[in-house]
Amino acid sequence: MSIELAKQMEEARSYIASKIQIAPKVGLILGSGLGVLADEVEDAVEIPYSEIPHFPVSTVEGHASTFVFGKLSGTPVAVMKGRFHYYEGYTLSQVTFPVRVMKALGIETIVVTNAAGGIVPEWEAGDLMVIRDHLNLMFRNPLIGPNDDRLGPRFPDMSNAYAPELRTLAHEVAREQGLELREGVYVGLTGPSYETPAEIRMLRLLGGDAVGMSTVPEVIVANHMGIRVLGISCIANKAAGILDTPLSHDEVIEITKRIRSQFVALVREIVSRLK
Numbered sequence: 001m002s003i004e005l006a007k008q009m010e011e012a013r014s015y016i017a018s019k020i021q022i023a024p025k026v027g028l029i030l031g032s033g034l035g036v037l038a039d040e041v042e043d044a045v046e047i048p049y050s051e052i053p054h055f056p057v058s059t060v061e062g063h064a065s066t067f068v069f070g071k072l073s074g075t076p077v078a079v080m081k082g083r084f085h086y087y088e089g090y091t092l093s094q095v096t097f098p099v100r101v102m103k104a105l106g107i108e109t110i111v112v113t114n115a116a117g118g119i120v121p122e123w124e125a126g127d128l129m130v131i132r133d134h135l136n137l138m139f140r141n142p143l144i145g146p147n148d149d150r151l152g153p154r155f156p157d158m159s160n161a162y163a164p165e166l167r168t169l170a171h172e173v174a175r176e177q178g179l180e181l182r183e184g185v186y187v188g189l190t191g192p193s194y195e196t197p198a199e200i201r202m203l204r205l206l207g208g209d210a211v212g213m214s215t216v217p218e219v220i221v222a223n224h225m226g227i228r229v230l231g232i233s234c235i236a237n238k239a240a241g242i243l244d245t246p247l248s249h250d251e252v253i254e255i256t257k258r259i260r261s262q263f264v265a266l267v268r269e270i271v272s273r274l275k
């Protein structure tokens with residue numbers, strides 16, 4: 001991170017600000033197969049990432065690559081339909097750049113979602129999980145490099161990286177909707193190969209409940225900038241070795257399609273109650 005970063009953020013911010021009427025309060029990052037939530041945004045203004053200064057372009061199948069600005073259940077939002085993954089070849093600074101731009105636009109809270117593999121043997125594909133905490137097993141950190149003290153501290157606290165009050169809110173809404181909501185620790189790996197059964201056994205021993213290839217870098221940067229985070233994983237498959245069947249990205253997309261409506265209802269209601 002450098003002084004140059006602040007300048008790039010400002011260029012991206014002002015480009016977006018020139019195209020939108022609202023002042024987003026909440027940011028949403030929609031993971032694989034979960035982009036439908038963006039279709040619910042009212043008075044939507046779409047800005048493809050490719051138009052925005054200094055943005056990389058997303059390439060992975062099953063991911064769109066556009067910002068959607070507007071209102072979701074009355075709350076002004078910035079929705080990322082598609083995100084950048086480390087495994088696509090971007091630096092973590094590129095992966096997390098949109099989070100910084102959303103902060104520059106004024107968001108105070110971010111809802112980060114993903115499709116993940118379930119490590120807890122009893123969990124089923126299609127379950128939803130609130131992220132309580134994470135394990136950064138990407139073994140790299142988006143904050144490495146000179147720190148710009150205007151953006152955040154050199155050594156950010158991560159003891160409540162996933163805001164406790166937002167987790168409580170998510171459980172309240174789920175209860176009202178009669179939805180069973182899991183809670184657990186998300187393990188972030190680089191991918192893009194899925195884990196081996198031995199790795200999944202290791203992750204279980206280490207305290208992981210779900211595993212994926214995103215989220216951790218964005219959440220570190222959100223914490224760096226003082227953004228409150230809510231994380232929700234869609235358990236898209238049982239992790240490797242739990243069943244005999246091979247893992248496929250098609251399966252991940254298929255399951256996320258199946259639980260779409262529950263996911264959309266949950267997140268919509270949570271967003272409507274964010275203050």
Ligand code: CYT
Nearest residue numbers: 115116117211212239
């Ligand atoms: N599933 C997934 N591992 C998995 O098993 N969606 C990401 C990583």
